[in-house]
Amino acid sequence: xxxxxxxxxxxxxGERLWRSLMDLARIGATPKGGNxxxxxxxxxxxxxxxxxxxxxxxxxxxxxxQIGNIFGRRPGRDNTxxxxxxxxHIDTQPTGGKFDGCYGVMAGLEVMRTxxxxxxxxxxxxxxxxxxxxxGARFLPVMMGSGVFTGRFALDTALDxxxxxxxxxxxxxxxxxxAGKEPVGQRAVGAYLEAHIEQGPILEAEDRxxxxxxxxxxxxxxxxxxxxxxxxxxxTPMAVRKDALLAASEMVQAVxxxxxxxxxxxxxxxxxxxxxxxxxxxxxxxxxxxIDLRHVDAATLEQMDRQLxxxxxxxxxxxxxxxxxxxxxxxxxxxxxxxxxxxVRASAAARGLPAMEMVTGAGHDAVHMAMAHPAxxxxxxxxxxxxxxxxxxxxxxxxxxxxNVLLDAMLAQAGKREQAYQTATGEAHGTA
Amino acid sequence: xxxxxxxxxxxxxGERLWRSLMDLARIGATPKGGNxxxxxxxxxxxxxxxxxxxxxxxxxxxxxxQIGNIFGRRPGRDNTxxxxxxxxHIDTQPTGGKFDGCYGVMAGLEVMRTxxxxxxxxxxxxxxxxxxxxxGARFLPVMMGSGVFTGRFALDTALDxxxxxxxxxxxxxxxxxxAGKEPVGQRAVGAYLEAHIEQGPILEAEDRxxxxxxxxxxxxxxxxxxxxxxxxxxxTPMAVRKDALLAASEMVQAVxxxxxxxxxxxxxxxxxxxxxxxxxxxxxxxxxxxIDLRHVDAATLEQMDRQLxxxxxxxxxxxxxxxxxxxxxxxxxxxxxxxxxxxVRASAAARGLPAMEMVTGAGHDAVHMAMAHPAxxxxxxxxxxxxxxxxxxxxxxxxxxxxNVLLDAMLAQAGKREQAYQTATGEAHGTA
Numbered sequence: 001x002x003x004x005x006x007x008x009x010x011x012x013x014g015e016r017l018w019r020s021l022m023d024l025a026r027i028g029a030t031p032k033g034g035n036x037x038x039x040x041x042x043x044x045x046x047x048x049x050x051x052x053x054x055x056x057x058x059x060x061x062x063x064x065x066q067i068g069n070i071f072g073r074r075p076g077r078d079n080t081x082x083x084x085x086x087x088x089h090i091d092t093q094p095t096g097g098k099f100d101g102c103y104g105v106m107a108g109l110e111v112m113r114t115x116x117x118x119x120x121x122x123x124x125x126x127x128x129x130x131x132x133x134x135x136g137a138r139f140l141p142v143m144m145g146s147g148v149f150t151g152r153f154a155l156d157t158a159l160d161x162x163x164x165x166x167x168x169x170x171x172x173x174x175x176x177x178x179a180g181k182e183p184v185g186q187r188a189v190g191a192y193l194e195a196h197i198e199q200g201p202i203l204e205a206e207d208r209x210x211x212x213x214x215x216x217x218x219x220x221x222x223x224x225x226x227x228x229x230x231x232x233x234x235x236t237p238m239a240v241r242k243d244a245l246l247a248a249s250e251m252v253q254a255v256x257x258x259x260x261x262x263x264x265x266x267x268x269x270x271x272x273x274x275x276x277x278x279x280x281x282x283x284x285x286x287x288x289x290x291i292d293l294r295h296v297d298a299a300t301l302e303q304m305d306r307q308l309x310x311x312x313x314x315x316x317x318x319x320x321x322x323x324x325x326x327x328x329x330x331x332x333x334x335x336x337x338x339x340x341x342x343x344v345r346a347s348a349a350a351r352g353l354p355a356m357e358m359v360t361g362a363g364h365d366a367v368h369m370a371m372a373h374p375a376x377x378x379x380x381x382x383x384x385x386x387x388x389x390x391x392x393x394x395x396x397x398x399x400x401x402x403x404n405v406l407l408d409a410m411l412a413q414a415g416k417r418e419q420a421y422q423t424a425t426g427e428a429h430g431t432a
Numbered sequence: 433x434x435x436x437x438x439x440x441x442x443x444x445x446g447e448r449l450w451r452s453l454m455d456l457a458r459i460g461a462t463p464k465g466g467n468x469x470x471x472x473x474x475x476x477x478x479x480x481x482x483x484x485x486x487x488x489x490x491x492x493x494x495x496x497x498q499i500g501n502i503f504g505r506r507p508g509r510d511n512t513x514x515x516x517x518x519x520x521h522i523d524t525q526p527t528g529g530k531f532d533g534c535y536g537v538m539a540g541l542e543v544m545r546t547x548x549x550x551x552x553x554x555x556x557x558x559x560x561x562x563x564x565x566x567x568g569a570r571f572l573p574v575m576m577g578s579g580v581f582t583g584r585f586a587l588d589t590a591l592d593x594x595x596x597x598x599x600x601x602x603x604x605x606x607x608x609x610x611a612g613k614e615p616v617g618q619r620a621v622g623a624y625l626e627a628h629i630e631q632g633p634i635l636e637a638e639d640r641x642x643x644x645x646x647x648x649x650x651x652x653x654x655x656x657x658x659x660x661x662x663x664x665x666x667x668t669p670m671a672v673r674k675d676a677l678l679a680a681s682e683m684v685q686a687v688x689x690x691x692x693x694x695x696x697x698x699x700x701x702x703x704x705x706x707x708x709x710x711x712x713x714x715x716x717x718x719x720x721x722x723i724d725l726r727h728v729d730a731a732t733l734e735q736m737d738r739q740l741x742x743x744x745x746x747x748x749x750x751x752x753x754x755x756x757x758x759x760x761x762x763x764x765x766x767x768x769x770x771x772x773x774x775x776v777r778a779s780a781a782a783r784g785l786p787a788m789e790m791v792t793g794a795g796h797d798a799v800h801m802a803m804a805h806p807a808x809x810x811x812x813x814x815x816x817x818x819x820x821x822x823x824x825x826x827x828x829x830x831x832x833x834x835x836n837v838l839l840d841a842m843l844a845q846a847g848k849r850e851q852a853y854q855t856a857t858g859e860a861h862g863t864a
Contacts, residue, residue, distance in 0.1 A: 232820070234793025235632025235817070237633075237695075237696060238700070240817070243688070246685065246702075249682070250685070252681040253681055263670060267669075269713070269715055271707070271715065273677060273716075274706070274710075275704060280653060280703045281724050282701075284702075290712045292666075294666060362664055362667045
């Protein structure tokens with residue numbers, strides 16, 4: 001079967017995909033139409049049970065590892081080959097939506113169901129993954145399951161993490177029946193693909209259906225303290241003030257300016273800012289704030305870091321305030337596998353789906369996977385770019401389109417994956 | 433006795449003034465050298481008892497009104513004349529200093545002691561006032577006693593005010609024995625003079641000892657809400673953001689800019705600013721902040737108000753955010769009596785004390801008094817302009833100089849006050 005034939009013949013069932021998403025969304029449904037299914041809660045357990053049931057119906061063999069990641073395996077013709085994987089997460093934010101994470105799992109499930117329905121065997125095995133605790137809303141660190149799987153986090157550290165009520169990941173995994181026996185990170189990985197709503201407004205603004213995600217932005221987080229002099233707002237003339245907030249407000253603009261100098265992939269955000277002593281008639285003596293700088297290119301991000309230090313120091317000096325600028329975290333930009341992105345691009349083209357290259361600014365399990373394995377993502381639009389919100393929404397036809405691209409890309413990889421990786425061109429596709 | 437004679441002969445006792453200040457500061461002394469003597473607390477009661485004892489020793493007749501203001505009267509030769517008054521407060525901030533308020537009361541006491549010591553009788557009677565609850569740190573409104581006295585606040589509203597523990601002014605006044613019988617605001621007022629530490633850095637910076645305070649800044653307080661769009665800091669490109677904090681930070685600069693356009697008497701301060709949802713990787717969706725604009729001239733302050741509305745609206749429009757700008761309070765500029773300021777100026781000149789005209793940016797009981805009666809203030813430097821702080825400090829020789837100017841000015845008014853008011857010149861002074 002060549003690619004052209006597969007396109008016309010083999011497509012996922014968009015209605016079934018939508019129905020499964022809506023069925024899953026009943027578990028932990030919120031009054032405003034969202035989902036509250038926190039990681040390792042009883043509701044997460046119910047969600048896992050529901051999806052694992054569907055995975056079994058689709059003929060998948062279930063494996064659970066010690067951090068609770070679930071792997072549904074579909075054997076291939078040659079089971080010595082490393083599997084082509086897909087997946088995402090089904091835990092949500094406390095006031096999350098129905099699509100973030102769930103869509104990636106349901107799209108993968110739909111791929112499996114479609115192959116089963118059509119009796120198609122792939123050369124390499126396929127696996128569908130539900131990662132544990134991607135959101136980090138209840139337990140830190142975020143993207144826990146994929147982080148332990150790829151060796152970024154130690155298993156025991158993750159198992160010992162506790163929520164605000166003092167409950168541990170270890171105990172809560174056991175409580176919902178997902179404390180697996182399989183050692184974490186021991187599974188072979190041929191390739192990893194993840195479908196996801198964009199969680200941003202670009203596809204919608206550009207009127208595209210498929211985002212070919214070529215990598216993730218690097219992120220530098222900082223904590224900043226600006227110390228001026230607390231003084232009475234009335235008796236203190238403007239000229240002698242050391243107004244920490246006035247200086248900080250220039251710094252906020254500098255952060256945004258540094259990102260604006262590096263468009264389209266620069267990001268600069270001050271998300272938290274607090275003023276002391278916070279009295280209506282007192283010139284602020286101290287301001288604490290955070291900075292989030294992102295760029296897809298590590299060298300550019302480093303340049304932004306240097307600009308940040310220099311511009312903030314200038315502003316502090318000009319205002320006679322003290323500056324304490326500390327880097328809190330650094331996650332380097334992570335490029336995705338170009339061969340996988342090429343498969344996504346080829347599928348969108350073949351199906352006539354308007355597509356564009358983009359990067360992911362948000363963290364995803366795929367970013368962890370990409371640090372150790374060939375990985376890529378497929379984005380579909382979400383309404384107004386809104387996510388982590390009960391009003392999160394996406395159009396059924398977009399979700400269907402993304403799942404079809406996932407199907408094509410997985411088949412392209414699993415069919416004859418050695419060649420697909422080498423050429424990263426359309427020729428590699430017609431060989432399943 | 434003419435003015436020249438009085439200068440050389442009649443001066444207050446600086447050492448006694450300092451000793452009384454330090455004695456009073458033992459009541460409610462804090463480990464860091466400050467004072468915590470909250471209004472109507474047991475410590476305030478002890479402070480009142482101490483000072484009232486001194487007032488009686490200085491020959492004053494004590495009267496307490498229904499809001500607890502204490503008046504120590506020194507009869508004149510003609511007691512049908514309205515008294516020349518001075519005073520301030522002895523309540524403090526929770527971590528207050530030894531001079532704010534206390535200096536004004538002790539300087540007035542020192543005037544009374546000096547006149548007693550030298551057997552001098554004035555034409556008009558003199559009165560020394562301790563106002564109730566100037567600081568407003570425990571009970572609102574601030575400047576309570578002078579506010580009720582001048583009809584700005586209703587007596588019952590003030591008596592019904594409660595602290596955070598639910599205790600009322602009425603009950604706490606009774607508890608410390610200062611629930612007086614005298615109706616509030618019935619006393620005649622010839623003139624009111626108040627000595628005070630500057631609570632600002634100008635006198636120190638200009639190397640002057642006496643501030644001739646010609647009026648108070650008008651104050652406009654605002655509450656502002658800027659509403660943008662809460663979005664992920666990673667996936668959201670810079671161009672589509674509606675960053676409430678970025679807009680607010682420009683507004684902070686506009687507030688300062690508006691004040692800087694109206695130097696030396698313009699003030700612009702953002703003292704409180706809070707960001708929502710305050711997450712490191714979320715573009716702020718909402719910022720709430722306060723604005724404090726001040727100027728000595730009402731028309732200029734109104735012009736600043738118009739500029740504020742226009743500039744903030746421009747910034748909001750440019751950033752695509754919604755602006756809600758609400759005036760929370762307006763206290764008009766209050767000019768002090770020029771005749772009284774003239775007495776202060778004349779005394780400083782005669783005593784060879786470097787002096788300058790200034791306005792008070794902070795609120796004082798004298799501002800309430802000036803709304804209804806001839807009133808003025810005398811400022812002396814405080815270290816680094818710091819006040820409302822345990823490290824508040826002032827130099828004994830400056831405090832002495834200010835009390836001598838108060839003495840001269842009170843004598844000038846009380847000696848032949850009809851004429852002093854009419855001419856406002858040096859000629860009126862030599863007639864006691």
